[in-house]
C-alpha cells in the first residue's frame with residue numbers, strides 16, 4: 001500500500017481537505033490497510049473503489065476525521081455570542097424571523113448544543129422562537145451520535161454539575177440531553193469542499209467554525225472560507241477558535257475586534273454603538289494585521305494568539321530560549337504564549353518555540369492545536385523525543401491510553417534512556433491491568449534513575465517529574481503489583 005499512499009492522500013485532500021503528514025500518515029496507512037483487508041482488495045483496486053463508491057469514501061472519512069470536542073469549549077466565545085452578538089442581531093432583525101446559527105464541523109454535537117443551552121439560560125422558553133440552530137459535519141457517525149445526544153464524562157470538561165443536572169438526565173453509562181435542548185438543534189451532513197450544499201444550510205446570521213481549519217492547508221482554508229461566506233447573510237459573523245482566527249485572515253472576510261475577541265464579518269462590521277455610556281464602546285472595530293511577509297508565512301503553519309498581543313510583543317526585542325523556557329517551567333503561561341507566538345512569527349520554523357507552545361497548549365487542554373505543533377516538529381525530525389512525549393501526554397490527558405502507549409513506546413525506541421516515557425508507559429500499563437509490562441517498565445525506570453545523570457534525550461521541554469519522587473513512586477507501585485513468579489525465578 002505504501003507506494004500508493006500519495007494517490008490516496010491526493011484524493012482525500014481534493015475531496016474533503018484533510019491532510020496527512022508526519023505521524024498522521026501512519027494512521028492513514030493503517031486505516032487504508034484495514035479497509036482494503038475488510039473488502040479483500042489490493043491497494044490499486046481499493047483506490048478505484050474509493051473513487052467510485054460514495055459509501056466507501058464516507059466509511060473511510062468517518063475513520064479519518066478527528067472528532068475531539070466537548071461542551072462549552074472555549075466558553076469565552078460562547079459568552080461573546082450570548083452577551084454581545086445575539087443582542088445586537090436581535091435588535092436589528094427585521095420582522096420575527098429567528099436568528100440562524102450554524103456550527104460547521106460540529107462533530108458529535110457538543111458545540112451546537114452548548115450554544116443552545118447558553119441561549120436558553122438567557123432567553124428561557126423564548127429561545128425556541130428566537131433561534132434556529134444547526135449543526136453540520138462530514139462525519140456521518142459523529143452526526144448519528146449528535147442526534148442520539150447521549151454523552152459520557154469526556155464531553156463534560158467545561159460543564160458545572162448544576163448545568164449538567166439542569167440539561168441532562170443521568171443514566172447508568174452517562175448523560176442524555178433533555179428534549180428541550182435537542183429540539184433546538186437540527187443536524188445535517190456537510191462536506192465543506194463539496195460543490196453543492198444542503199438546501200437548508202444558507203442565510204446564516206452567525207457561524208461557529210472552530211477547530212476544523214487546523215486540518216487544512218492555507219489554500220483549502222481560503223476555499224472553505226469562501227464557502228462559509230456563501231452560506232452567510234450580509235453582515236453575518238464567522239467565529240473561529242481563538243488560536244486559529246489569525247491564521248484564517250486570508251483576505252476573504254474582514255476581521256474585526258470586539259469585546260476583546262476576534263471574528264470575521266461578511267461585508268465588514270457596521271454595528272451601531274450600543275452603549276455609549278461605557279468606557280469601551282460596544283462596537284466592533286476592523287483589524288489590520290501586521291503586513292509582514294514573514295507573518296503570513298508563519299501563520300500558515302502556526303495557530304497564533306490574538307493579533308494585538310502579537311503586535312505588542314513585536315515592539316520589543318524577542319526573548320531568548322532560556323527566558324521562555326523559564327516562563328513555561330514556572331507555568332507563567334499567559335506571559336509565555338504571546339512571546340512564543342512572536343518568536344514563531346519571526347522564525348516560523350523554531351523547533352523549541354513550537355515545542356514550548358505545544359507544552360503550554362496541552363496545559364490549557366487545547367489538545368488539537370498542541371498536537372498540530374508537535375506533528376510539525378515530527379515532520380522535520382521523526383524521532384524528536386520532545387514531540388513524541390507531548391503527543392503521548394496529549395493522548396493520556398484525553399483518556400486515549402492506547403494512543404498514549406504508542407507515542408511513549410516510540411519515544412523509548414528513539415531513546416531507551418528516556419525514563420519519563422518509560423515511567424508514563426509503566427503507569428499506563430498498570431492502570432490498564434498489564435501487570436507484567438508495568439513491572440518491567442517500573443524496573444527500567446528505577447535502573448535508569450540509578451545513573452548519576454540519566455540522559456532523557458529531552459532537548460527543550462521543562463521536566464515536571466522530580467526524580468526522587470518518581471523513584472519512590474516506582475518502588476511503591478512495584479511493591480503493590482502482583483508478583484510474577486515466572487519472571488522472579490529467572491531473576
Ligand SMILES: C[S@@+](CC[C@H](N)C(=O)[O-])C[C@H]1O[C@@H](n2cnc3c(N)ncnc32)[C@H](O)[C@@H]1O
Nearest residue numbers: 016065068069105107138139191192210211212
Ligand atoms: C475537532 S472537531 C471540532 C468540533 C467542534 N467544532 C469543536 O470545536 O469542538 C473537527 C470536525 O471537523 C469535521 N470536518 C473535517 N473536515 C470536514 C469537511 N470537509 N467538511 C465538514 N466537516 C469537516 C470533522 O468530521 C470533525 O468532526
